[in-house]
Amino acid sequence: MSWFKRIKEGITTSTRQKKETPEGLWHKCTNCKKIIPFEDHKKNYFVCSYCDHHERISSNDYINIICEKKSFTELFKEIKSIDPLNFEDKISYSLRLKNATKKSGLDDAIKTGIGKIGNDSICLACMDFEFIGGSMGSVVGEKISRLIDVCIKKRYPLIIISKSGGARMMEAALSLMQLAKTSAKLHKLSENKIPYISLLTDPTFGGATASFSMLGDVNIAEPKALIGFAGPRVVKETIGKDLPKGFQTSEFLLEKGFLDFIVHRKDLKVKIKKLLVFFKN
Amino acid sequence: MQYLEFEKPIEKLVDKLITIEKLNSEGVDTKKTIADLKLKIKNKRNEIYSSLTPWQKVQLSRHPQRPYTLDYILQITNGNFVELHGDRSFKDDKAIVGGWGSIDKKTYMFIGQQKGRNTKERQFRNFGMSNPEGYRKALRLMKMAEKFNKPIVCFIDTPGAYPGLEAEERGQGQAIANNIIEMCKLKTQIICIIIGEGASGGALGIGVGDKILMLENSWYSVISPENCSTILWRSWDFKEKAADSLKLTAENMYNLNLVDEIIKEPLGGAHTFPQKTISTVKKKIQSHYNELSKLSLEELINKRINKFTEMGKFKNKK
Ligand SMILES: [Zn+2]
Numbered sequence: 001m002s003w004f005k006r007i008k009e010g011i012t013t014s015t016r017q018k019k020e021t022p023e024g025l026w027h028k029c030t031n032c033k034k035i036i037p038f039e040d041h042k043k044n045y046f047v048c049s050y051c052d053h054h055e056r057i058s059s060n061d062y063i064n065i066i067c068e069k070k071s072f073t074e075l076f077k078e079i080k081s082i083d084p085l086n087f088e089d090k091i092s093y094s095l096r097l098k099n100a101t102k103k104s105g106l107d108d109a110i111k112t113g114i115g116k117i118g119n120d121s122i123c124l125a126c127m128d129f130e131f132i133g134g135s136m137g138s139v140v141g142e143k144i145s146r147l148i149d150v151c152i153k154k155r156y157p158l159i160i161i162s163k164s165g166g167a168r169m170m171e172a173a174l175s176l177m178q179l180a181k182t183s184a185k186l187h188k189l190s191e192n193k194i195p196y197i198s199l200l201t202d203p204t205f206g207g208a209t210a211s212f213s214m215l216g217d218v219n220i221a222e223p224k225a226l227i228g229f230a231g232p233r234v235v236k237e238t239i240g241k242d243l244p245k246g247f248q249t250s251e252f253l254l255e256k257g258f259l260d261f262i263v264h265r266k267d268l269k270v271k272i273k274k275l276l277v278f279f280k281n
Numbered sequence: 282m283q284y285l286e287f288e289k290p291i292e293k294l295v296d297k298l299i300t301i302e303k304l305n306s307e308g309v310d311t312k313k314t315i316a317d318l319k320l321k322i323k324n325k326r327n328e329i330y331s332s333l334t335p336w337q338k339v340q341l342s343r344h345p346q347r348p349y350t351l352d353y354i355l356q357i358t359n360g361n362f363v364e365l366h367g368d369r370s371f372k373d374d375k376a377i378v379g380g381w382g383s384i385d386k387k388t389y390m391f392i393g394q395q396k397g398r399n400t401k402e403r404q405f406r407n408f409g410m411s412n413p414e415g416y417r418k419a420l421r422l423m424k425m426a427e428k429f430n431k432p433i434v435c436f437i438d439t440p441g442a443y444p445g446l447e448a449e450e451r452g453q454g455q456a457i458a459n460n461i462i463e464m465c466k467l468k469t470q471i472i473c474i475i476i477g478e479g480a481s482g483g484a485l486g487i488g489v490g491d492k493i494l495m496l497e498n499s500w501y502s503v504i505s506p507e508n509c510s511t512i513l514w515r516s517w518d519f520k521e522k523a524a525d526s527l528k529l530t531a532e533n534m535y536n537l538n539l540v541d542e543i544i545k546e547p548l549g550g551a552h553t554f555p556q557k558t559i560s561t562v563k564k565k566i567q568s569h570y571n572e573l574s575k576l577s578l579e580e581l582i583n584k585r586i587n588k589f590t591e592m593g594k595f596k597n598k599k
Contacts, residue, residue: 079596080596080597081596082594082595084537084594085527085528087527088526089526137593138592138593138594141592141593142595167481167504169503169512169527171594172502172503172504172528173501173502173527173528173529173533173534174537174539174592176481176502177539177592177593178592179457179461179482180465180485180488180592181589181592181593183458183465184489184585184589184590186462187462187465187466188586206482207482207503209454209458210453210454210457210458210461212458214452214454214459215458215459215462228453229442229448229454229457229482230442230445230449234444235449238444238445238446243446247446256450257452258452
């Protein structure tokens with residue numbers, strides 16, 4: 001019994017904690033609840049080896065999975081959120097930002113930079129759900145916008161990994177306009193005939209779906225990710241009955257024609273690499 | 282006439298005026314009283330409408346007697362309008378209307394979200410909440426306008442894109458995203474006017490343009506105050522507070538550089554004086570079109586793209 005108790009104490013949940021835990025700890029799958037050594041879980045790209053559940057991971061994890069070792073240079077880290085509307089609900093937005101930074105160790109809900117896949121440079125933007133639900137505010141829009149400028153200048157392909165609850169309510173219309181801002185920049189990218197691969201991960205909703213996430217030359221998603229415009233709870237309330245099984249999953253979107261393919265996380269890098277070669281040669 | 286709670290003092294005076302005007306028509310000399318009353322009404326309106334709270338403006342934006350898209354189009358074109366239907370792929374969405382119309386013999390493509398006035402009409406128009414096919418119809422019409430070098434006018438008045446099951450199946454997010462990117466590059470003049478409610482992606486789906494104008498008592502934001510209240514306060518009761526916090530009025534939006542101009546409504550609001558409001562809007566469309574048509578298409582599109590890419594507020598220091 002004492003053995004089992006020790007495991008339980010070692011079980012980790014949040015991505016950040018994992019990073020700080022020494023070897024020998026355990027991970028409990030949020031889907032099938034089975035317990036596996038954390039190191040094995042990590043080697044398996046944070047995908048459950050029992051049920052194939054793709055755990056939500058951070059931008060740093062994706063950078064490690066996709067980019068060559070130590071090839072990633074973060075850009076625009078200096079761009080930070082402010083509270084332009086003095087927004088206040090139960091707490092002020094300023095405080096919310098402070099708490100989010102403290103809790104997640106992140107600057108905002110997106111990380112942008114240049115990395116390498118094989119020998120080829122890419123521009124990568126990756127969202128973090130842990131920072132205010134991966135919500136898109138002015139900073140997310142500005143970082144994507146500036147990254148696209150780099151893409152155009154250097155002629156590097158763009159990869160955006162979406163993981164977002166939607167627009168950031170505390171920036172109200174300013175956040176809404178990030179849909180137009182990012183889309184306008186993607187139009188410029190497209191004019192320059194630079195490829196854009198959009199990877200949608202669990203969850204991708206609202207403003208992200210209604211702008212850059214759906215605008216890839218190629219739209220791909222991880223298995224069983226929830227993707228949609230309106231959240232499932234809102235849809236359920238609208239129709240007044242239970243949602244069909246599999247509604248708003250990647251598999252559902254693939255079937256309806258909105259995705260090019262679904263990619264297992266272990267194949268992610270290889271598949272992206274393959275696509276980039278097609279665009280290049 | 283329907284009066285909102287905060288308009289009740291005006292209703293009282295107007296009722297009184299009607300009674301006295303009746304007496305006057307029966308031969309009683311009430312000229313002085315009538316003049317006094319009219320002045321009182323004017324002053325009362327001034328008092329009430331000059332200090333509206335954001336939530337009161339939200340209520341006005343939804344006033345059932347406020348002019349809707351088709352009211353604007355029909356009066357502006359003097360009935361010289363042909364409605365065009367369908368997205369050529371799935372169906373005709375009744376929540377978005379559009380078609381060719383003309384102002385002083387100049388052809389425009391008019392598009393807008395349409396609400397209904399009674400229960401039956403409201404259902405028919407799905408409360409102005411479009412499905413993906415509505416956005417796709419709008420884009421089809423916009424591309425036709427581009428093809429024939431005609432300017433586009435979009436009237437925005439929606440509580441949001443429809444959050445239904447089939448809307449999701451048919452790609453609500455993709456439809457809006459596609460409209461947004463396509464509107465960024467359309468080679469023709471686009472004037473967008475928020476005439477009532479401008480809620481979220483549902484509004485922006487026909488809201489990218491060279492000039493974004495907002496009626497004085499309309500609102501524009503990422504979410505309605507009610508839904509904002511539900512999400513952030515976990516209760517419907519904080520909608521007034523949410524309306525304040527969201528900075529969703531025309532004045533707020535103008536000060537944030539997110540819209541280009543506020544269109545003043547007559548004292549008493551668009552619902553009290555719809556015709557006067559519409560003729561002001563008509564003049565604005567004409568003057569903005571005249572200004573925009575002086576730019577080359579390249580300048581026009583660059584300006585449009587730059588305007589939207591500059592939106593946002595953040596700090597940029599280490
Ligand atoms: Zn599992």
